Amino acid sequence: NAGVTQTPKFRVLKTGQSMTLLCAQDMNHEYMYWYRQDPGMGLRLIHYSVGEGTTAKGEVPDGYNVSRLKKQNFLLGLESAAPSQTSVYFCASSYSLNPGAISYEQYFGPGTRLTVT
Amino acid sequence: GIQVEQSPPDLILQEGANSTLRCNFSDSVNNLQWFHQNPWGQLINLFYIPSGTKQNGRLSATTVATERYSLLYISSSQTTDSGVYFCAVRTGANNLFFGTGTRLTVIP
Numbered sequence: 001n002a003g004v005t006q007t008p009k010f011r012v013l014k015t016g017q018s019m020t021l022l023c024a025q026d027m028n029h030e031y032m033y034w035y036r037q038d039p040g041m042g043l044r045l046i047h048y049s050v051g052e053g054t055t056a057k058g059e060v061p062d063g064y065n066v067s068r069l070k071k072q073n074f075l076l077g078l079e080s081a082a083p084s085q086t087s088v089y090f091c092a093s094s095y096s097l098n099p100g101a102i103s104y105e106q107y108f109g110p111g112t113r114l115t116v117t
Numbered sequence: 118g119i120q121v122e123q124s125p126p127d128l129i130l131q132e133g134a135n136s137t138l139r140c141n142f143s144d145s146v147n148n149l150q151w152f153h154q155n156p157w158g159q160l161i162n163l164f165y166i167p168s169g170t171k172q173n174g175r176l177s178a179t180t181v182a183t184e185r186y187s188l189l190y191i192s193s194s195q196t197t198d199s200g201v202y203f204c205a206v207r208t209g210a211n212n213l214f215f216g217t218g219t220r221l222t223v224i225p
Contacts, residue, residue, distance in 0.1 A: 104207060
């Protein structure tokens with residue numbers, strides 16, 4: 001049981017380049033989330049999904065797109081990277097419908113450190 | 118949106134000392150979680166505590182939802198307790214709102 005995994009762990013982009021971050025979870029969770037963490041701050045929600053094929057905007061969605069084609073995966077895309085998107089990106093998942101395990105507790109992946117130059 | 122305030126922002130302890138971290142929030146919440154972010158950046162779940170008191174080893178937490186605060190107690194602190202402690206609350210269906218954290222340094 002790996003929990004929540006993220007790929008890649010580190011990435012450096014030039015301004016204007018695009019990339020996709022992959023999040024995978026093996027806990028059969030319904031909900032998945034993408035957050036960003038800037039230095040000295042807590043995490044802020046970018047986008048989230050309450051089920052396969054659904055997505056919604058969070059607190060800071062501009063410049064990002066997401067897709068949830070499979071229940072276990074949640075992709076975060078940057079179409080045209082900007083230096084302001086330099087940050088650490090965390091994926092999380094929550095809400096299992098498994099009997100006896102219904103909970104909204106969120107579990108986080110290890111993070112992806114992205115630098116845009 | 119909801120405001121989540123944590124205090125103190127920074128805390129330095131001698132190994133073996135006890136401490137209390139506080140989290141105040143400005144509106145009613147459905148749930149509350151405490152996390153420890155270790156020096157390598159990993160977020161570790163400490164407590165899922167919408168109300169009441171829980172204990173796990175040297176750590177315990179209490180949430181008084183009606184008064185909009187939560188406390189995290191660390192007893193007999195160890196150097197491995199160093200890092201940033203975050204409180205996060207859930208108001209609506211889904212997303213967590215994070216405080217700015219308490220940075221704890223435990224010196225031997």
